[in-house]
Amino acid sequence: MTDEQLLRYSRHILLDALGIEGQARILGTHALIIGAGGLGSPAALYLASAGIGRITLVDDDTVDFTNLQRQILHTQGRVGMAKAESGRQALTAINPDINIVPLQQRLSGEALDALVATADLVLDCTDNFATRHAINRACVHHRKPLVSGAAIRFDGQISVYDLRGDDSPCYHCLFPEGEDVEEVRCAVMGVFAPLTGIIGTMQAAEALKLAADIGERLTGRLLLLDALTMEWRTVRFKQDHDCAVCGPTGNGRSGEYLRQAAADRESAGAACRLATSVQAN
Template identity: 45%
Template sequence: MTPHTPPHLSGDETKRYARHLVLKDFGGAGQQALKGSRIAIIGAGGLGSPAIAYLAAAGIGRLGIFDADTVSLSNLQRQIVHSTARIGINKAESAGRFALSLNEHVALELYAERLTGETAQRFLTPYDIVLDGTDNLATRRAVADACEKLQKPLVSGAVSSFSGQLTVFAPHLGGPKHSDVFADEANDDTLPSCEANGILGPVTGVIGTLMAMEAIKLVSGVGTSLIGRLMLYDAKDARFTEIAL
């Protein structure tokens, strides 16, 4: 990550983040790191929603939210940053409104864009860390390729039915590439989709919140990230399993 000069916390921010500031091994340095960070979230849906909520609440300095879709009624069972009143509104715009209502100190960049191989690198260049919660392999591959070229950590989450998975791709830090895990011959037709198979709403909350946690750890340097490890979540059995990549 590119180092930034530690930003000053205002009096209001000191009160807002009081529980972070007294947290051992995090404290003021951790909170300043969050305020100085720039995080891109690709997809403001089931995974992006809890990630956006917790990153905004935590005090990330700048959030870039990318989503070309609009809010629909069937989203609201799991996409918690949206509401019935925002049906038909672009998801990035809707998520931005939620983030600002939660924390006015967070700067936002909203993009009604579907990232492609031609645009991903240009759009993601200003950010330190990228979170990918999209639902198609074409976008995932474009984002992963851009992050690899830009040497930016990529927090990648996915869900289906009663299960989810999470890892961090950072080849420049010694981890595997996205293509090492998702082979070129894999395609969306061979993977389960939420539209066809359904998804239990809180599963997206579990994985999306863990994505926010991984981003915060990477920004602050606290703890050990999931680079080189794949975490699997089984909601039915309330079980987490870890696989070395």
């Protein structure tokens, strides 16, 4: 660690639980942040300022004027810019010594799986269940710790799914895919601006604890916040041993979901080629 780094991170180093060793582990960590919006903004800002050595920031969207109420990575002058690039500029301005990799794309399938494999930990800062479940499957496959947050209206939640443990629950254990869950979006339901800051900052805190290997994580605990009353609740949960993703025969642990996805794409491609051939004749 250089003299400049010792000075920059001195307030971390003063913490007995963290110290130079913990800060060095933070500097050597690669964090994958999926979503550069309301949750990803504060999470990325704190991870960058705290010295996470490599941050891959993924978002396929561009900065919109309506984002500025809560997405603090972005500025009015960057409306229309790719959120990933806007985020890179903001994070580099705070800490130019770390490596920021912006990716403007919607990750899925093999691309998502390959990117998760390269990271030390993953932060899910997305806003829809399909993407959350895809991220969870990739994290289970590669046994990567996942820090997941959500915020809508005045309600927030956060948990950690540390898939390095055989008995650790995954996101699917708590929120099974395919169940009738109401899909709610900020664009329709609204969201209290500071709520995204609270949850996103807590995601950064959990990610830093994972990176430094300190403290007790939120594994097996879901924290729920009602920002109108500012009351927290804790829900404890365990691994579902029949889980279709992380259970003994789950498709996440085996990577079977990737083979199925590839087969589905091939079937769709074959059907498309057949339809084209029929129309041509």
